[in-house]
Amino acid sequence: xxxxxxxxxxxxxxxxxxxxxxxxxxxxxxxxxxxxxxxxxxxxxxxxxxxxxxxxxxxxxxxxxxxxxxxxxxxxxxxxxxxxxxxxxxxxxxxxxxxxxxxxxxxxxxxxxxxxxxxxxxxxxxxxxxxxxxxxxxxxxxxxxxxxxxxxxxxxxxxxxxxxxxxxxxxxxxxxxxxxxxxxxxxxxxxxxxxxxxxxxxxxxxxxxxxxxxxxxxxxxxxxxxxxxxxxxxxxxxxxxxxxxxxxxxxxxxxxxxxxxxxxxxxxxxxxxxxxxxxxxxxxxxxxxxxxxxxxxxxxxxxxxxxxxxxxxxxxxxxxxxxxxxxxxxx
Amino acid sequence: xxxxxxxxxxxxxxxxxxxxxxxxxxxxxxxxxxxxxxxxxxxxxxxxxxxxxxxxxxxxxxxxxxxxxxxxxxxxxxxxxxxxxxxxxxxxxxxxxxxxxxxxxxxxxxxxxxxxxxxxxxxxxxxxxxxxxxxxxxxxxxxxxxxxxxxxxxxxxxxxxxxxxxxxxxxxxxxxxxxxxxxxxxxxxxxxxxxxxxxxxxxxxxxxxxxxxxxxxxxxxxxxxxxxxxxxxxxxxxxxxxxxxxxxxxxxxxxxxxxxxxxxxxxxxxxxxxxxxxxxxxxxxxxxxxx
Numbered sequence: 001x002x003x004x005x006x007x008x009x010x011x012x013x014x015x016x017x018x019x020x021x022x023x024x025x026x027x028x029x030x031x032x033x034x035x036x037x038x039x040x041x042x043x044x045x046x047x048x049x050x051x052x053x054x055x056x057x058x059x060x061x062x063x064x065x066x067x068x069x070x071x072x073x074x075x076x077x078x079x080x081x082x083x084x085x086x087x088x089x090x091x092x093x094x095x096x097x098x099x100x101x102x103x104x105x106x107x108x109x110x111x112x113x114x115x116x117x118x119x120x121x122x123x124x125x126x127x128x129x130x131x132x133x134x135x136x137x138x139x140x141x142x143x144x145x146x147x148x149x150x151x152x153x154x155x156x157x158x159x160x161x162x163x164x165x166x167x168x169x170x171x172x173x174x175x176x177x178x179x180x181x182x183x184x185x186x187x188x189x190x191x192x193x194x195x196x197x198x199x200x201x202x203x204x205x206x207x208x209x210x211x212x213x214x215x216x217x218x219x220x221x222x223x224x225x226x227x228x229x230x231x232x233x234x235x236x237x238x239x240x241x242x243x244x245x246x247x248x249x250x251x252x253x254x255x256x257x258x259x260x261x262x263x264x265x266x267x268x269x270x271x272x273x274x275x276x277x278x279x280x281x282x283x284x285x286x287x288x289x290x291x292x293x294x295x296x297x298x299x300x301x302x303x304x305x306x307x308x309x310x311x312x313x314x315x316x317x318x319x320x321x322x323x324x325x326x327x328x329x330x331x
Numbered sequence: 332x333x334x335x336x337x338x339x340x341x342x343x344x345x346x347x348x349x350x351x352x353x354x355x356x357x358x359x360x361x362x363x364x365x366x367x368x369x370x371x372x373x374x375x376x377x378x379x380x381x382x383x384x385x386x387x388x389x390x391x392x393x394x395x396x397x398x399x400x401x402x403x404x405x406x407x408x409x410x411x412x413x414x415x416x417x418x419x420x421x422x423x424x425x426x427x428x429x430x431x432x433x434x435x436x437x438x439x440x441x442x443x444x445x446x447x448x449x450x451x452x453x454x455x456x457x458x459x460x461x462x463x464x465x466x467x468x469x470x471x472x473x474x475x476x477x478x479x480x481x482x483x484x485x486x487x488x489x490x491x492x493x494x495x496x497x498x499x500x501x502x503x504x505x506x507x508x509x510x511x512x513x514x515x516x517x518x519x520x521x522x523x524x525x526x527x528x529x530x531x532x533x534x535x536x537x538x539x540x541x542x543x544x545x546x547x548x549x550x551x552x553x554x555x556x557x558x559x560x561x562x563x564x565x566x567x568x569x570x571x572x573x574x575x576x577x578x579x580x581x582x583x584x585x586x587x588x589x590x591x592x593x594x595x596x597x598x599x600x601x602x603x604x605x606x607x608x609x610x611x612x613x614x615x616x617x618x619x620x621x622x
Binding site: 010013014017018021022025137138140141142143144145146149150152153157256257259260261263264267268278279281282283285287290291293294297298301302305 | 455458459461463465467468470471474475548555556560561562579582583589590596597600601
C-alpha cells in the first residue's frame with residue numbers, strides 16, 4: 001500500500017514536470033494564437049488585446065501559469081480552431097478509439113511475442129531460434145509509419161481484403177444488424193492492429209528470449225531439474241514464470257515508443273484516435289489541440305508505465321509465499 | 332551494465348573481435364556502402380534530384396533501366412532523390428546523435444560525480460524526459476514553427492534524445508566513482524572537470540558508443556516520420572521521410588516512390604542495430620546471456 005502511494009506520488013511529480021514543460025513550450029512558440037493565425041487587417045489591436053484578456057494570455061508569466069494550471073484542472077485545454085470545439089471535446093471523442101486499438105494490439109502482440117521468445121529459448125541456438133531471431137531483428141528495424149503504409153498497400157490495394165481506413169463504414173445502413181456492424185468494425189481493425197502487432201511483438205520476443213535464457217541458467221532451475229521435475233514443468237513453472245517480470249517491465253519501458261508509433265499508424269489508417277487527431281492538428285497548425293494531445297499522451301504513458309511497474313513487482317515470485325520457498329531453496 | 336567491465340579490453344582488442352564477427356562486418360559494409368553511394372550520388376545518376384524531367388509523359392513512370400526506382404508525381408527521378416535525401420537524412424541523424432551524446436555524457440558525468448541532492452534532481456528530470464513519448468515532445472516543439480530549418484530539426488532531435496545516455500553514463504560513473512584510480516587521481520589533486528573527462532570518461536565510452544550506434548537508427552526513423560508528417564525536412568530539400576510523404580498520396584498507383592526510400596531506411600536501421608549488437612558483444616564478451 002505504501003509502495004502504491006509512493007508510485008502515485010512519483011507519477012504525479014513527473015506529470016507536474018510535464019505540464020510545466022508544456023506550458024513553457026506554449027510560451028516558447030513564436031507569437032501567440034492571436035498574432036499569427038488570425039493575420040487580418042480588420043482585427044484591431046484593441047480586439048486582440050480583448051481576446052488575450054479573455055483567453056488568459058495577458059498579465060505576467062506567473063499569473064498566466066496559474067491560469068493555465070487552473071483551467072487544466074477544470075479540464076479546459078483551450079479551443080481547437082480546426083475542429084471548432086473545445087480541445088477536451090475533440091480528445092474525449094478520440095481517446096476511446098485509441099484505447100481500443102492499443103488494447104487489442106497490446107494483448108495480441110504480447111501473446112505472439114512471448115510465444116515466439118519462449119519457442120526461441122526452448123530451441124536455443126537451433127534453426128528455429130535463428131530463424132525467428134532474424135525475423136524479429138527485421139521486425140524491430142521497420143520504421144513505424146512506413147510499415148503502416150506497406151501494410152495498407154498490401155492489404156487494401158493489392159489483396160483488396162480490407163478497407164483503407166477509418167474505424168467503421170460511414171455508409172453502413174442505420175438498420176444494419178449487430179452482426180454486420182461488428183464485422184464492419186473488425187475488418188477496419190485488422191490492418192492497424194496487424195501493423196502494431198508486428199512493431200510491438202518483435203521487441204517483446206527478443207526480451208522474452210533473453211529473460212528466459214537468463215532464468216534457464218539459474219540455480220533454482222538446475223535444482224528443479226535435479227530433483228526430477230518434468231522438463232516442460234521446469235520450463236513453464238521455474239523459468240518462464242520468473243521471466244515474466246522483466247518482460248512486463250519492458251512493456252512499461254516500451255510504452256512511450258508505442259504511443260509514438262501509434263501516432264503514425266493511426267494517421268496512415270485514418271483511425272479516428274489521438275494520434276490521428278494530433279497529426280491532423282499539426283497539418284492545420286491547431287496548436288492548442290496539439291498540446292492537448294501531447295499532454296494526454298504523456299499522462300497515458302505515465303499511468304501505463306506505473307501500472308506495468310506495479311504489475312511486474314507483483315509477478316516477481318519472491319513477492320508470494322510460494323516464491324519465498326523457491327528463494328530459500330535457491331539460496 | 333552496472334560495472335565498467337570493458338575497462339580491461341582496449342580498443343584494438345575490440346576492433347579485432349568486431350572483425351571476427353561476420354554479422355558486424357556485414358553491417359559495417361552495408362552502412363559504408365550506403366554512405367559512399369549517397370555521397371557519390373551526383374556522380375552516378377545523370378538526373379538532378381529537383382529536375383522535372385518531362386511533366387507530360389514521365390509522371391509516375393514505373394521502375395525501368397533508365398529510372399531504377401521510377402519517377403514521382405513531378406516526373407523527378409526517384410533514385411536521384413533518394414540519394415540526395417539520404418545525404419540529408421544521414422547527416423541529420425549523425426549530427427543529432429552527436430548532440431545526444433554530448434548532452435547525455437555531460438549530464439550523466441555531472442549527476443554521477445556530483446553531490447547526492449544534485450544527482451537526485453538531475454535524475455528526476457531524466458525520468459520525466461524518458462516517460463514522455465519522444466514523438467509527442469517533438470510534435471509539441473515543432474508544430475508551431477512555420478518553416479523548420481534543418482539545424483533546428485537537428486537541435487530538437489538532439490535535445491529530446493539524450494535521457495537514456497545520461498542515465499547509462501550516470502549508472503556507470505556511480506559504479507566506478509569509488510574505484511582506486513579515481514581516488515588516486517583525486518588525491519593527486521585532479522580538478523573535477525579533469526577527473527571527469529580524463530579519468531572517468533574513458534571508462535564509460537564503450538557503452539555510450541553502443542547506444543550512440545543504436546540511436547542513429549532511432550533518430551533516422553524519427554526524422555523520416557517527422558518529415559513524413561510535414562514537420563521535418565522541408566519540401567524543396569529531399570529527405571527519405573518527405574519522399575515517402577510525396578509517395579503516400581499516390582501509394583496505390585505509384586508504390587515505388589514509397590517503397591524505395593523506405594527500404595533504404597530499413598537497411599540503415601538493420602545495419603546500425605546489428606553493428607550496435609556486435610559492438611556490445613565485442614566490448615563485453617563475458618556479459619552475454621549465452622547467445
